[in-house]
Amino acid sequence: MTQLKPIFSHLDPIIPSSPGKFKPDKFSVYSFHRLRFHPRLALWSILSVIFILLFFCFSPPDGTASAKRRSLRTTSYTSRERLDGNWEVKARKSSRPRSKTGFSVLVTGAAGFIGTHVSIALKRRGDGIVGLDNFNNYYDTGLKNARKALLDRAGVYVFEADINDAVLLRNLIETVHFTHVMHLAAQAGVRYAMQNPNSYIHSNVNGFVSLLEACKNATLQPRIVWASSSSVYGLNSKVPFSEKDRTDQPASLYAATKKAGEEIAHTYNHIYGLSITGLRFFTVYGPWGRPDMAYFFFTKDILKGKEIKIFEGADHATVARDFTYVDDVVKGCLAALDTAKKSTGNGGKKKGAAQFRIYNLGNTSPVPVVKLVDILEKLLKVKAKKKMLPIPRNGDVLYTHANISLAREELGYKPTTDLETGLKKFVKWYLRYYGSKKKSAW
Ligand SMILES: O=C(O)[C@H]1O[C@H](OP(=O)(O)OP(=O)(O)OC[C@H]2O[C@@H](n3ccc(=O)[nH]c3=O)[C@H](O)[C@@H]2O)[C@H](O)[C@@H](O)[C@@H]1O
Incomplete structure (x- = not known):
């Protein structure tokens, strides 16, 4: 596994480091x-x-466009190729909705899996979008760049920047008056938390606070919708998981940071009047997905004839997930943005109570991992080399199952894609993307 980019790489001097x-x-x-x-x-x-x-x-005096541009350039976590001197013009243009009633949305993690899908869906219906992503190398940056190329073609401008860059966020939020923030930037993955625990604190705790600080200080506070996770249910054994169930027994550091995010969100809502909605995603999959997820690397390994490890519980108990297709989740995200009420605060001061919500976005139909592999074998027309292994004690839970009544009632959320249909679309994309372009999956 490759390491993440150093957090302070933006402080590297412009002068080349190699002597001579x-x-x-x-x-x-x-x-x-x-x-x-x-x-x-x-x-x-x-x-x-x-x-x-x-x-x-x-x-x-200060506060002019040029002053903002100077500080953004010099203090941000940027790739010099990606952030050019014209950033304000591009950000304003990209964030402009087609109609007066459209939204102007900042999407963090825009070059990520769900971020790309959400950004494109919003842009298509006429909202204005500015994307932000740190393009770290947790997984293949080639895939992130390919997603960025898609976003470029759709007219979505993406900054290469880290959400921990407070100056950049402040300047961006002062320059563009975002009506909404769709916060999807995060360190994902349940098992990787044992290898690199600090990356979870960096992105999911520090980064989230940095974003909330910038939003709460804004003169026009945006409404915030952000990605929590089904993993917050942890060792909860009552199924299906309802938003009312306990979430104080996380089984992984990843889950703990998402749970921390929910509590932090509550604090900012309570103190500063920020309107905040948390969405608990259930194992989201689909085209342009994440190569660290099982359905993705199983596909790669089955095609390569490599052995895959399938986890099972004690006494061969089934391990299952409420796999949720990305298009269904995108609809849930858009509905959460559409129903979000205004933040009440202004410049760091609360003016009244603001909306605070949490919803499960799952599929309500858990599927055993062995069944997922069966479907992949059928779609790929290749027999998998399977090895059954006891589920490791590294954060994985046995079973997830969403109760989506609340999201159905309040967001009109209604997933329609079963695992077989969704995987068919994923496999089609996978074969086209890695087949024709001769790219190698992570
Ligand atoms: O629901 C969520 O909130 C989470 O869903 C996924 O986490 P997970 O469900 O663990 O997804 P995978 O890593 O793709 O694993 C899926 C299933 O395959 C199993 N698995 C994984 C790896 C492996 O080698 N073998 C195997 O059987 C896991 O135990 C799990 O049951 C994402 O990776 C998280 O980022 C996300 O937050």
């Missing part, structure tokens, strides 16, 4: 000598300095 490549001395000494022997050039230089000083004396 940057040779300023020869040029500057040469220029200095030329300057001394050319009085006309010296006069022009003095005039230029006076002109620059006059320009700054008569410029309007």
Whole structure:
């Protein structure tokens, strides 16, 4: 497994670090000598300095576009190729809805699996979108770049930036008055939390707080919809999982950070009047999915003739998931945005009680992992080399099953895709994406 990009890589100097490549001395000494022997050039230089000083004396005070641009460039976690000097123009254009009633949405994690689908769906119906993603290398960045290319074609501008970059968020939110924030940026994956626990705290706790701080300070506070997870139900054995069930027994650090996010969200709602909706996603799958998820790497390994490990509980108990197709989840996300009420605060001050909601977005139809493999074998027309193994004690739970009554009632959420239909679409995409382009899956 590759490591994440260093958090402070944006602090790297612009000057190349490798010695011998940057040779300023020869040029500057040469220029200095030329300057001394050319009085006309010296006069022009003095005039230029006076002109620059006059320009700054008569410029309007801080808060202007150029001031914002300066601080964004110098302090953000950016790829120099991706964030150009024109960012404000592009962000404003990309965030402009087609009609007056449309939304202007900041989507974090836009180059992620669900982020890409949600951004495109919003753009298609006429909302204005600005995406943000740190493009870290938790999994194949080639796939993230391909998703970004899709977003580019759809007219969605994506910043390469980390949600922990408070200055960038502040500048962005001051520049574009987002009506909504769809917060999907996160360190995902249940099992990876044992390898890199800090990445979960960095993104799911610190990053979330950084985003909430920027939103609560805004003059026009946006409404926030964000991704929690079915994993918050942890060791809860009462099924199907209802929003009223206990969520204080997480089985993984990932789940603990998502649960922490729910509590943090409540605090910001209570103190600052931010309207916040948390969505508990249940094992979302589909085209453009995440290569760290079982359905994805099972597909890759079955095609390669590599053995796959299928987990089972004690006494061969079935391990099952309420696999949810991405298009169904996207509809739930859009409905959550549509029904979100305004935040009440302003510039960090609460003006009244604000909406606070949590919904399960599942499929209400758990499928054993062995059945998932059966379907994949049928679709791929390849027999899998299976190895049954006891479920490791690394955060996995035996069973998930969503009760979606609340989401159905309040969001009109109604999943319609069964696992076989959804996997068929995934396999079709997978074969086209990795087959024709000769890319290798992670
Ligand atoms: O519902 C959720 O909230 C979570 O869903 C998934 O987590 P998980 O359900 O564990 O999804 P996978 O990692 O794809 O695992 C699916 C099933 O396959 C099983 N599995 C996984 C890996 C493996 O090698 N063998 C195997 O049998 C797991 O035990 C699990 O039952 C996502 O990875 C999380 O980011 C997300 O938050």
